[in-house]
Amino acid sequence: MNTPSHFAGAPRGLRSDWCGDLRIDDVGRTVSVTGWVARRREHGEHLAFVDLRDRSGIIQCVVDGAHEVRTEYVLRITGTVRERPDGTRNTELETGAVEIVDCDVEVLNTAEPLPFPIDDRRDVDETLRLRHRYVDLRRARLQRNLVGRARINAAIRGAMDRQGFVEVETPMLIASTPEGARDFVVPSRLSPGSFYALPQSPQLFKQLAMVGGVDRYYQIARCMRDEDLRADRQFEFSQLDLEASFVGQAEILDFVTEAVSDAVATISGDRPVTFETMTWYDAQERFGSDKPDVRFGVELTELTEVFASTDFNAFKAPCVKGIRVPGGAELTRNRLDALTDRAKKLGAKGLVWAKVDGPTAITSPIAKFLTDREVADTVEMLGAESGDLILIVADDRPMVRRVLGALRLDLGRPGVGDGGLRFVWVTEFPLFEGLDESGNPIPAHHPFTMPHPDDIGLLDATGDELTSIRSQAYDLVLNGWELGSGSVRIHRRDTQQRIFGLLGIGADEAQEKFGFLLDAFRFGAPPHAGFAFGIDRLTALLLGEENIREVIAYPKTQSGADPLTGAPSPIEAGQLTELGLRVVVPQPR
């Protein structure tokens, strides 16, 4: 990657050059640069250094007196580029071999002292940052992130265009659909009492586009979901949304891999990148998660057979698994107790820990309940050595996976910028993730997902057997973050009706909720499949950020507020009247 200014375009207007562009080749030129005063160093009445900053970087200007200039003033400086005298070069600066001398300084605007420093060395209160986001945006970190995000978007658009995808915009004001997350709703003025919903994703529209013969659709789509915020979740987010006809899972994975690879290359060509494929079952068995972080080991090891006929009551369970924590024998009793608490909070009945002293010797509160054979087999299966810690959970299979999967992350997960970029395609997700109160299966992805061809016969099953049906749904995972998901869609009415039947959705209800899609499918829907992944999360990971707020220009706080604009805010009575709305504030109980 070149200097940041490489992306800044030709200098126009008040500037002849970007600050960060000036090099030894420019010596002797008369230039005009514009920007903000990053720093000012006065050395008496007739010598001062002004570091001028713009998006591209910083250039040092030598000024005859700078007493009228303050930090963050907006200046235009015209002068001559000169090689810096011997011994005064600054290797920390891209422009450190040169400086601008004989400066004419124009103050384009003054500035009050900022509410917090532009320096990145200090963490500033989140509210302050967001209230003065325009100040925050001047800081190198967000400048870098905004440019990085723009480059990623451009790379993705390039890759999709090259692969023959057509960018199609879909509406923001749509009908609310009952499935999925909570909708943001917008009241209708022309139909008082009725509401639009903001899209959670363009799901239905992209499938309609397939019926419409678009064949390969994509969009960098804005999506809204009214669910509680997290480090990796905002109300509003951006997805690369795509759908293609007459192709299956393999082609979709290729299309997305191409786009993601280009995005990665534009940011961090030097970081090791791998894509691997793993079934959902293997991910759960080995990593206790459907979004495995494969940058480190500590995989789950099956121990059920070892304790098949154990006398230790706690291990008489449908599933026993363990993990090995290398060097973990050093953990204090306090730390081990904390791990046990954590396991219980996650739903386990308990957590068994054992410090490994040798191939057949462990130190553990429950050592006396185990046979020598059980101890030896456990140590061997886990490949544990002296000084390691073994953690074992026994319960039903989903619980064991869940608890050990979480402990594994607690104990071994590398930092966000470490361990390279390990992409994993997780395939063969279950069609249903469980049963609801009435015994109907709950779709794991969405109700238009095609079952796995080998499992079609199981659609006649009932109850818990249904949850073993695999689907043609797949996720893309990067370093343990779920980037996105997709599936091969059902394109035939008979199959769709069968699934609706299983879900307990009757013909009338299906027609009411998804009628327009079912109608469309009567008029020649091609086989199709698609995917969507979160641009915010991908960008954050590529830029080494742990929170997607850092790659969003104007994000919201965890409580969904925007300290900059004051949103959300009450509206005028007249607006309510026009919309036929009356506000009833919930009474505190």
Add this chain to the structure above:
RNA sequence: GGUCCCGUGGUGAAGCCUGGAGUUCACGCCGCCCUGUCAAGGCGGAGGUCGCGAGUUCAAAUCUCGUCGGGACCGCCA
């Protein structure tokens, strides 16, 4: 809906556990000095309702309860 952490001059922290005068550190700000600095340096100065409200106490930044704001997480996120 729940759990945990944080809130101290403009910024970031320490002080809180173990109550005793708004105490400290760094940065910034203002003034003066300074002709090769680059996180410049030297001297001096200003600046705080310790988020807010109750309670305990002779006495609260410090202990208790509540509340507001921020953050992390669980639930939630087809």
